Amino acid sequence: MTDSSAGHEQQASAAQHPRATSKAHAMVAGKMLALAVGMFGFGYAMVPMYDIICEITGLNGKTGRVSIAEAEAAQAVADREVIVEFTSTINASGSWTFRPTTREMRVKPGQTYQTAYYAENLTDRTTVGQATPSVTPSAAAKYFNKTECFCFTQQLFEPRASKDMPLIFIIDPDLPLNVDRVTLSYTFFNSPDANSTASLSPTLTGFTQEISQ
């Protein structure tokens, strides 16, 4: 719309000013518009780019994932020990008990270990929960590999149900030498899509209406 009207507009002044043709304006405007549209796309492209950069640098503490075969074919076990510490946070969006079954472990990089997190639905409704992992220091994140993990998968809990969710991990022996302690933190959320569609919690409008009555 803008281009055609602008081009039309220009016929008059283009004639008055031989140096400026409507075609030239359309060219510049078109290029600029393409740049703008491209940059809008770039904004969205930053999302996957960010994930890739995070994977390479461990930027946001997202952990790596390897298959069991890869883990078993792992390099020689390193001759040092690091402490792996487990913590948990329960997001304010839900009512849960959620905690590691192990406070911390002394592990040898290159060797596979197993532990678990315990989760329990504290409400009397069927609820879907979901855990997100994060590792600190971020320099260690990409060396922390899991072969089995409950993260990012929706976990259905019957009312008041509980379960142990297993976690198998291996620390890459290339872990930088100045890291002597790695913290794995899980945050447990009410799964955003699974719960809001069910009639588990009143919607915002429903809630405010109810209150204002």
Next chain:
Amino acid sequence: MSQVDTSHDAHHGDHDHHGPAPGLMRWITTTNHKDIGTLYLWFSLIMFFIGGGMALIIRAELWAPGIQIVDPMFFNSMTTMHALVMIFGVVMPAFVGLANWMIPMMLGAPDMALPRLNNWSFWIMPFAFTILLSTLFMDSGGPAGGWTMYPPLVLQMGDSFAFVVFAIHFMGISSVMGSINIVATIFNMRAPGMTLMQMPMFVWTWLITAFLLIATIPVFAGAVTMLLTDRFFETSFFSAAGGGDPVMYQHIFWFFGHPEVYILILPAFGIISHIIPTFSRKPLFGYDSMVYATASIAFLSFIVWAHHMFTTGMPLAAELFFMFSTMMISVPTGVKVFNWVSTMWRGSMTFETPMLFAIGFVVMFTIGGLSGLMLAITPADIQYHDTYFVVAHFHYVLVPGAIYSLMAACYFWIPKWTGNMYDEKLGKMHFWISTIFVNVLFFPMHFVGLAGMPRRIPDYSLQFADWNMIATIGAFGFGFSQLMFVYIIFKCIKGGEKATGEVWEGARGLEWTVASPAPYHTFEESPTITPNTVTR
């Protein structure tokens, strides 16, 4: 001119050739760059007082410890809206208005390249801001998560959040259209013979600013669209629960946000680069290096964004990179300041109001720039971050920086716009009163910030009480002294000593070769530019 057949667009032809249409329709349908420039300038002046009113509500609440006037939630709305209005409603439209008025005249062009697009660019703005401001009166209130709109906090906002996002989209569309127009004008409408390196600095800085706008505003639009879908359509761009990351928003936002900072200041550099040579009666020192410095500031602005995020938990390598790149940006900025000082050196200076504002700009912008250098030092930034020290820093850059450049520009060019000289005595008074109060307002913020007062808080510990009280005095003094500015403008429009075409003794450039007031249509016949023509 007259030989041109405009019968295919008779209605439009009227506009172009016989002066403005009468009445209100003149302003609604206008495609004249001067009319649109005027509309932009009035719009931003009105928004300046709306945004300023919000600032006064903030400062009134901060007059003394304790909560006296507004609810903390409304306070947060005020800090958010104050920023959005001042950035998108005052500084940006005012620069676009000046660009509309001056760029065609500076280039010897009859109008902007895309006049009808120009009309659209402006008229979107009032609608965008009506939507934005109307959220304050909605049930769920105005945006209260800061102008940076970090999730997840901003996602707690009620349904009026959708209106905020749409308002931002409209502002963005307006800015991008305006920028496209400016780029097209600069590339295609220069008077025959005018090379890029003959362009005045204001045109150069605006060309670079326009590129920054076109490149970054869409990124911002994308970011707020992601917020919108996260809030209403259950996407998880920024929610860890769905595999997203709230910190990613900050990266995307500041990828826009840091260039945005330069969008707010580069045209100011251009304006100052006109005023100082004029009143020093001496050409701008180091024109070429000014152009290169502007370009390198623009380039560097794309690789420093994460210095707003030193406390978010970045890897060491990233912190070091962003610290170094941020420090680098002070080199071209320093070059500019040195150039201005050298322009004054051994000049023959007089101190009319525009010059006073320009000198005020150089001094106080430099103060803001130096505190910016302090903020670049990452370990120290961890202490400064999100305190009033930061508030002091960016207000020094934006108020006695960007706003002063706008005041200077108005005083500088208003004789050209109205044909009348403004009241010099009142203008000087306006400058001195503003300068005193603006420092009373913002200087103490350095102290409370260093002493540990966080920003965006409605109430504070007693140890900060004295400085906050002083700042509030400064705020009201500065705010009300701007009424003088309005009075001076009205007085100047109504009458006054008649201005010559040249207006200022040391004036350089094509805009001073036309009569004052500038006729409705200028440079319908192209001026001839040779390498020796003084165009800057």
Next chain:
Amino acid sequence: MRFGIIRWMLLGLAAAVLPSVALADWGALNMTEGVTDISRRVYGLHMAIFYICCVIGALVFGVMFYSILKHRKSKGAVAADFHESTTVEIVWTVVPLIILIAMAIPAARVLIKMEDFSDSEMSIKVTGYQWRWQYEYLDEGISFYSQLHPDHNAARQKGSDIDLSQFDNYLKEVDKPLVVPVGKKIRFLHTSADVIHSWWVPALSVKKDANPGFINENWAKIDEPGIYRGKCTELCGRDHGFMPVVVHAVPQEEYDQWVAEQQELMAANATQGERQWTKEELVAQGEKVYGANCMGCHQAEGQGIPGMFPSIAGSAIATGDIETHVQTVLMGVADTPMAAYGSTLSDIDLAAVITYQRNAFGNDLGDTVQPYQMKSLRQGLLQTNADIDQFNLTQGVN
């Protein structure tokens, strides 16, 4: 005209300086030097860059004002015509670069030191909530919430007539401070349960964002015993200004003693949930819990803020079916600031606050919820927060 300028300058100087001299608290002008090695280094960097900026400013402004005084037309100055000098341009590009490099090296050194998390001796997890902090001593199994002191909270309400000058540390006092030993490298783990917060203690030069779903770390080794106060520095909603941080740094023996006390206290609390509470007890406890958790949004009289936060006084939920009420508090309301309190409040506090809401602000239902009923409302074998921490404690190191 010149006289005019000078007159205004003098007036301005007077306006700027006089109130400052009269009122200013001169102690509150600069960054604290702090009590850790890192904070002192940071202070050193801050002062170094400040002095560099002062020198640059003095030079630039000196030249400029000399020029303004000397090269004015009224003094008969005639404009020179120079407008370029490559040499000068190169000099003022290179010299600042050298200054910057000289500054960047020590800054990078301090930064590298700050980011060295190795050899820590204890870990404390700091979780941000709207609007309080949870501190979990990961090795000791101690866990508690820390929020604005109730007296300050009452005083800061809009329209309160409480004289603020009675408080020595207005808005910088909490109900329960973080207690840490001096001389130990303490690792802080930062995360959040809702929005982004930022935990800042200036004296430790520690400031790190708490991002929901992600964990950050930071460390401090405090040299001197003392009380160090800070704030949340990331806008986190309505009461962002009201979530202070207070750190008590104490000698090791004192710290050990405190740990033992806390562990006893938590064991005692665990049994409190079993007994029958009277309505008065519940209401009294509930009022405290309300003040700490609900009042920020729902207001002192339960009136809420129309359009933003629903009222509790006379609301359909707080005067209706008790199970819906319990569920609302336990599970929160999606897409609103109403958090789910089921994981953060103990059964006692939940029972108390629900009872309180049903019997205050003109709500007059007369019914009570007992802590043990909360258990059955959730589930027979539920554990309180204290239980969770007991559990963590017994797990120990594998």
